[in-house]
Amino acid sequence: MDNRTPIIELIGLGKIYNNKNSSVRALEDINLSIYEGEIFGIIGLSGAGKSTLVRCINYLERPTEGKVIFNGIDLSKVSEKELLKIRQSMSMIFQQFNLLMQRTALQNICFPLEIAGVPKKEARKRAYELLEVVGLKDKAKAYPAQLSGGQKQRVAIARALATNPKVLLCDEATSALDPTTTRSILNLLKEINQKLGITVIVITHEMSVIEEICSRVAIVDKSQIAEIGTVEEVFMKPKSKIAKQLVFSGANHIEIFEGKDKLRIIFDGRTSFEPVIANMVLECKTPVNILFADTKDIYGKAYGQMVIQLPDDESGKKRIYAYLETHKIPFEEVI
Template identity: 60%
Template sequence: MKEKIIEIVDLTKTFTTKDGEIKALDNINLTIHKGDIFGIIGMSGAGKSTLVRCINFLEVPTEGTVIVDNKNLATLNNKRLRELRRTMGMIFQQFNLLMQKTVIENICFPLEISGVSKSDSKIRAKELLELVGLKDKENAYPSQLSGGQKQRVAIARALSTNPKVLLCDEATSALDPNTTRSILELLKDINKTLNITIVIITHEMAVIEEICSHVAIIDESKIAETGRVQDIFTHPKTAPAQRLVYPQGTRVEEYLSKRCCRIVFDGSSSYDPVISQMILACKTPINILFADMKDIEGKAFGQMVIQLPSDEVLADKVVRYLHSRNLAVEEVDNYVE
């Protein structure tokens, strides 16, 4: 069992406005373990950005407890809270670089504030620029960089104080798909090589599937479902999770018109020619109505909806064959494309 790095217990956050109180977070319970890449996903306004700000106490919860690295943040004085925050780097959607400073000066800035000498700060900054693939950009200004390069600088700056946790609040939302993939690959490498726990806040399921080992789905200020990404992808239990996973955003049963089944490939079986072998073994054709493959934690995962033969005996034979291959199979009805 991995050691806990972040534990949130019964957390509620309420804001007071001129129109009354707004509950941004409602009874949140969450555990994140050391070394995980943990995703928090939800639609705009669900409360996920407020949650990440509660994790480092930039927002103080109205109720509940936040424990980071075995420290209850509510019990820390201002000095100790600042010290703990230095163990939690943070990157944002809009990069938040200092436009009047060069790349290397941006990275050195938090180190110098912490009392590190300019010479030592520069050595550390050069190491980080090499880590993020920008060692030739140290004297450039942010205005001379692409969006992806700016985010790499922001990541290097967040790593400058050797944090144990990296909080990423919609860090790829302003980037194009190719740049997003490169930033996610960089974060995976950082997690692997530096063993830094990463918390990803996003509204994009593709980001969760690409990088995260675990996920919490937040809906209307509450945690709807939490668990390993592959488990939630295979068997989403709640309506918010099903909207993220199932074709067309809704559980497939609502779209079916004939006897069909949904097959889930779990990372090992997806590379096997299961469907062609099934056709040969059962001596019957099938119709593929939907198929989708995804890369989760470096493994191929996918789902497929097939139309079963009209002959009930053959249809049962197909289902038994799929079960014999240790695939997750659920029968569904009334599918239409």
């Protein structure tokens, strides 16, 4: 990957906000290369500095220290007029969609083209094409109030694509959406990245979003980059304290497992791709403790055994027995 051209380079980037009585450091010594055509994630808890970082990337906020290099151009060295032109290559989508309520979906998409001085007929043609790209061809005349959250975000994505950007900055773009809509928006961003070759930068506080869509991730903590790597590396072996906190959120963490009864589950050729234990835990809503496992994959079939410890909760145990019997999974009690 390092052989590819970085489309964005951040070198020693820092941002300090000064007011009358004090100064607040929002970013400190950020060094980052984002490569052309990748989907890059920036994650951190609230107040870590993610939104300031994205606003420094497109120079909506001027950094106090360091450089932002976009497509080989040092943004600190260009005029305001040139900067406006460069910003057309870095479109942004937001958590709250930021659509103009008095304009139809089509007119919202036309808006950045009007600002760029594109003739009306040409702008409308482009807007119709983009409505098709985001799957809203039939909503051209609908106003934002008539659209669902997911549809509004699709219009916002179409508007962001209007100026043919090289980079799409997504600042918490799915935070206001339900899980199903979030997945459809992330799939759309993935499609746009693959078909149009646009570099996508995803800013979020949700690890599930990073896992779903990104190839690499930078973890921001207390105004600095705590860790950077491929999503697989960070998920498998998180090094920093904040990475461990984000990966192992502990939402369903069990400190001590109490239970005496044990079962041996036999795998006798079920497909290796069927997550038997995970499905059982989800369906029965009962945790189990895996004491021993010896399974192997032979031509896509699972063979072997697993010994699990059941919780003391009687109704939970009954659900597990019923699940195993219903799904014809061989098992026996272990003394």
